[in-house]
Amino acid sequence: MSGRLAAAFGGHRLALVSAALLVSITLAVAAAPLLAAILGVDPDEVNLLARFQGPSLAHPLGTDELGRDVALRLLYGGRVSLAVGLAAAVLAAAFGTAVGLVAGYRGGLVDAALMRLTDGVIALPLLPLLIVLAAIDPAKLPGLGWLVAGEDASLYRIVAIVVLVGWTTIARLVRGAALSLRGRDYVLAAESYGASALRIMVVHILPGVTTPIIVATTLAVGNVILFESVLSFLGLGIQPPTPSWGNMLTNAQELIYDAPALVIWPGAAIFLTVIACNFLGDGLQDALDPRARRD
Amino acid sequence: MIRVIAGRSLESLVVLLLMSLVIYALIGLMPGDPIDLMVQGDPRLTPADAARLKALYGLDRPLLERYGNWLLAALGGEFGYSRLHNQPALAVILPRLGNTCWLMGASFLLSLAIALPIGVWSALRARTGADYAVNLAALAGISLPTFWLALMLITLFAVQLQWLPAGGLQTIGVESVADRARHLVLPVVCLAVTHAGAYTRFMRAAMVEVLRLDFVRAARAKGLSETRVLFAHALPNALAPTVTVVALSFGALFSGALVTETMFAQLGMGKLVYDSIMGNDYNVALVALLLATALTLAANLAADVLYAWLDPRVTFAGRTP
Numbered sequence: 001m002s003g004r005l006a007a008a009f010g011g012h013r014l015a016l017v018s019a020a021l022l023v024s025i026t027l028a029v030a031a032a033p034l035l036a037a038i039l040g041v042d043p044d045e046v047n048l049l050a051r052f053q054g055p056s057l058a059h060p061l062g063t064d065e066l067g068r069d070v071a072l073r074l075l076y077g078g079r080v081s082l083a084v085g086l087a088a089a090v091l092a093a094a095f096g097t098a099v100g101l102v103a104g105y106r107g108g109l110v111d112a113a114l115m116r117l118t119d120g121v122i123a124l125p126l127l128p129l130l131i132v133l134a135a136i137d138p139a140k141l142p143g144l145g146w147l148v149a150g151e152d153a154s155l156y157r158i159v160a161i162v163v164l165v166g167w168t169t170i171a172r173l174v175r176g177a178a179l180s181l182r183g184r185d186y187v188l189a190a191e192s193y194g195a196s197a198l199r200i201m202v203v204h205i206l207p208g209v210t211t212p213i214i215v216a217t218t219l220a221v222g223n224v225i226l227f228e229s230v231l232s233f234l235g236l237g238i239q240p241p242t243p244s245w246g247n248m249l250t251n252a253q254e255l256i257y258d259a260p261a262l263v264i265w266p267g268a269a270i271f272l273t274v275i276a277c278n279f280l281g282d283g284l285q286d287a288l289d290p291r292a293r294r295d
Numbered sequence: 296m297i298r299v300i301a302g303r304s305l306e307s308l309v310v311l312l313l314m315s316l317v318i319y320a321l322i323g324l325m326p327g328d329p330i331d332l333m334v335q336g337d338p339r340l341t342p343a344d345a346a347r348l349k350a351l352y353g354l355d356r357p358l359l360e361r362y363g364n365w366l367l368a369a370l371g372g373e374f375g376y377s378r379l380h381n382q383p384a385l386a387v388i389l390p391r392l393g394n395t396c397w398l399m400g401a402s403f404l405l406s407l408a409i410a411l412p413i414g415v416w417s418a419l420r421a422r423t424g425a426d427y428a429v430n431l432a433a434l435a436g437i438s439l440p441t442f443w444l445a446l447m448l449i450t451l452f453a454v455q456l457q458w459l460p461a462g463g464l465q466t467i468g469v470e471s472v473a474d475r476a477r478h479l480v481l482p483v484v485c486l487a488v489t490h491a492g493a494y495t496r497f498m499r500a501a502m503v504e505v506l507r508l509d510f511v512r513a514a515r516a517k518g519l520s521e522t523r524v525l526f527a528h529a530l531p532n533a534l535a536p537t538v539t540v541v542a543l544s545f546g547a548l549f550s551g552a553l554v555t556e557t558m559f560a561q562l563g564m565g566k567l568v569y570d571s572i573m574g575n576d577y578n579v580a581l582v583a584l585l586l587a588t589a590l591t592l593a594a595n596l597a598a599d600v601l602y603a604w605l606d607p608r609v610t611f612a613g614r615t616p
Binding site: 014116119120123124125126127128129131132133135136137141222226229230233234249252253256257260263264266267270271274275277278279282 | 310313314318321322324325326427430431434435437438439440441442443446447449450454546547549550551553554557558565568569572573580583584587588591592595
């Protein structure tokens with residue numbers, strides 16, 4: 001009987017725990033500058049006399065290879081990783097929704113062309129493509145020079161790259177839903193009143209597809225954080241000195257012998273955040289869409 | 296059926312051709328060009344020399360013209376030279392392809408060997424504690440950053456316990472199968488763990504779906520043994536969608552191989568793609584990327600064909616209803 005009892009709570013309780021975890025992580029990284037001010041520690045301050053220190057009151061998780069405070073850098077890195085994850089996932093969702101709505105509602109040749117494009121992008125091996133995109137020189141593209149300038153350049157860049165390849169799942173979901181909704185009576189009624197195509201897509205069809213969009217976006221946040229971390233780890237994503245969970249691990253392979261703790265923390269942060277996103281996505285799916293229940 | 300396969304193959308070829316243009320254009324957007332690199336390497340070259348060289352190699356031509364020339368040469372089997380290796384690009388790539396096949400093949404089989412039985416087992420206990428535990432483990436596998444798992448495996452098994460080598464294809468000077476296999480263990484496990492989670496969830500979902508259907512109830516009602524119901528009736532039907540999704544995830548497996556090879560210093564295709572892009576080895580990067588795309592398209596095609604073969608109700612005409 002205890003198995004059944006655990007089961008009754010199992011799925012949703014984990015989703016609730018995940019939501020709580022994500023909220024706490026967000027609050028913690030949001031408070032990072034405040035903590036830095038209170039403790040009087042600068043996350044970028046190099047102190048070569050205090051390298052590889054163990055945990056202490058001044059440095060709860062010790063210091064890294066340049067004597068910087070690991071705990072504070074984790075929080076600052078989290079700001080970057082979470083911001084990139086959220087921004088890229090939401091923008092990709094918006095783009096995918098637009099493509100899906102147009103394809104599903106317009107149908108015909110537009111639909112065929114957009115869906116072949118989607119199939120093509122889905123068919124690509126993602127990481128090699130992301131690496132090429134990260135390696136290209138935006139200065140060679142007309143009108144994109146602003147992307148190279150400024151210290152947040154690598155941040156905008158990685159968001160743009162992920163959006164370019166990350167919109168396909170949602171485009172397919174939205175297209176499928178739009179296709180089934182466009183024949184409904186209320187849509188036909190709106191058409192006969194002379195509503196514009198844009199109005200029908202946004203006001204009448206979009207509300208019917210919000211559930212899959214929310215679920216897919218939640219899952220996408222976790223995926224983007226994984227992609228950001230691997231690109232930054234390979235030296236192609238967020239550029240130091242701006243910390244991100246990925247680039248904090250860039251030197252980790254050489255440091256493994258001297259300071260294994262430096263390797264464990266950022267990876268654990270990535271892992272916990274991503275798994276929480278995945279559980280939350282699963283839970284939302286169960287809660288919002290009874291037909292897709294895991295039973 | 297054969298006509299359908301031919302049609303789908305043609306479609307894949309068109310996608311591949313389009314992708315070759317996209318990839319060619321993207322590589323052209325990477326910083327610098329081959330002549331710039333020559334100028335950097337040889338200070339005696341004057342700007343006039345550089346301009347003359349660019350004209351000689353056609354680098355001053357518009358993108359489409361350069362692409363056309365490249366495509367014509369490529370169709371004739373001429374893929375250019377590797378800047379870093381001083382060998383024809385293909386001669387650099389082909390031996391790496393073999394190494395990658397070993398890594399991807401072994402981890403693919405290992406992850407299926409883990410995922411399929413556990414997925415079925417978990418489906419039979421749907422919505423119990425055991426099922427949730429499996430789901431937790433599967434999601435954990437999906438959420439692990441591959442490079443971090445690799446670092447952890449190296450720390451534990453190569454540095455602390457010293458059971459296995461931390462990287463490389465083989466011990467230098469030792470030429471034995473056992474030695475090659477020892478070097479493959481950690482990369483294969485690393486790649487398998489990060490993919491088994493997704494496969495487990497596919498298998499479980501498909502099996503749960505099938506177990507709800509009437510024909511399973513009918514099989515039970517006519518008194519078949521539970522083993523027969525499961526393995527002769529339910530499982531084959533659940534395998535069809537699973538096989539498809541698994542084949543569709545080939546691109547993800549290749550992405551994982553790129554990270555794994557880089558972490559464990561395996562000289563495979565993935566590491567080659569990364570190294571050639573980082574080292575401005577344009578010809579190799581181009582061909583390696585195209586080959587990866589072609590392999591992914593082939594896997595997708597195989598998925599479609601396999602699905603139609605496993606499930607005769609499927610018609611290709613209804614692929615995107």
